[in-house]
Amino acid sequence: IGLLAQKIEDYYEFGDLNSDNLNQTVERILQILKELSNTIDTFASFYNAKKEKEVFSINEALMKSISLMDSAFKRNHIKINIDFMKDFKVYGDSNEFSQVILNVLNNSTDALKREKIINGKIDIKLEKSDSEIELSIIDNGGGIDSEIINRVFEPYFTTKHKAQGIGLGLYMVKNIIENSMSGDVFIENYLDGVKFTIKVKDNEWLRNIKKYN
Numbered sequence: 689i690g691l692l693a694q695k696i697e698d699y700y701e702f703g704d705l706n707s708d709n710l711n712q713t714v715e716r717i718l719q720i721l722k723e724l725s726n727t728i729d730t731f732a733s734f735y736n737a738k739k740e741k742e743v744f745s746i747n748e749a750l751m752k753s754i755s756l757m758d759s760a761f762k763r764n765h766i767k768i769n770i771d772f773m774k775d776f777k778v779y780g781d782s783n784e785f786s787q788v789i790l791n792v793l794n795n796s797t798d799a800l801k802r803e804k805i806i807n808g809k810i811d812i813k814l815e816k817s818d819s820e821i822e823l824s825i826i827d828n829g830g831g832i833d834s835e836i837i838n839r840v841f842e843p844y845f846t847t848k849h850k851a852q853g854i855g856l857g858l859y860m861v862k863n864i865i866e867n868s869m870s871g872d873v874f875i876e877n878y879l880d881g882v883k884f885t886i887k888v889k890d891n892e893w894l895r896n897i898k899k900y901n
Contacts, residue, residue: 744782753789772814780869791857799829823886831877
């Protein structure tokens with residue numbers, strides 16, 4: 689918005705200000721303000737939501753988190769590849785799960801920025817095997833030192849500069865998936881980056897367990 693305001697001043701100073709470029713610039717400012725307003729509303733509902741467990745669409749929770757990161761992806765020229773066709777249902781707190789995805793996506797984005805990857809990408813795949821839903825998030829951000837990769841889920845352990853993080857993001861990811869959703873989370877170096885794997889029970893399995901117990 690500041691750059692666009694400066695642009696109007698430049699138009700005026702050099703005698704190039706007319707109704708067309710003025711209207712275009714004002715329209716762009718209003719568009720940005722609308723996007724900011726929508727982002728604020730989304731985050732407000734995201735963090736103020738009641739912590740209640742329910743059956744929810746894991747696909748919708750994923751897309752919600754991806755949309756919140758959209759501007760960061762565009763700003764850092766990161767391509768997102770999504771591979772899931774079927775809508776999977778799981779039991780838990782959808783907002784907590786979205787927080788998990790936000791933390792993982794944020795870590796991948798930070799790695800791609802830190803390593804200055806030109807063709808940065810994040811591949812997101814969702815599939816079902818037996819009674820579990822398996823979500824994998826893979827980046828090409830260079831991976832994690834093998835000496836510390838087993839410590840990334842520890843509280844207050846961080847690979848970032850202290851000004852950028854305090855080491856609670858991935859600890860929270862592990863805590864929510866394992867304790868709140870009775871699932872599992874894994875991390876490994878994969879190809880030229882990192883692969884996060886999250887496994888949770890699908891709702892059909894939970895429904896059958898309740899029926900026979």
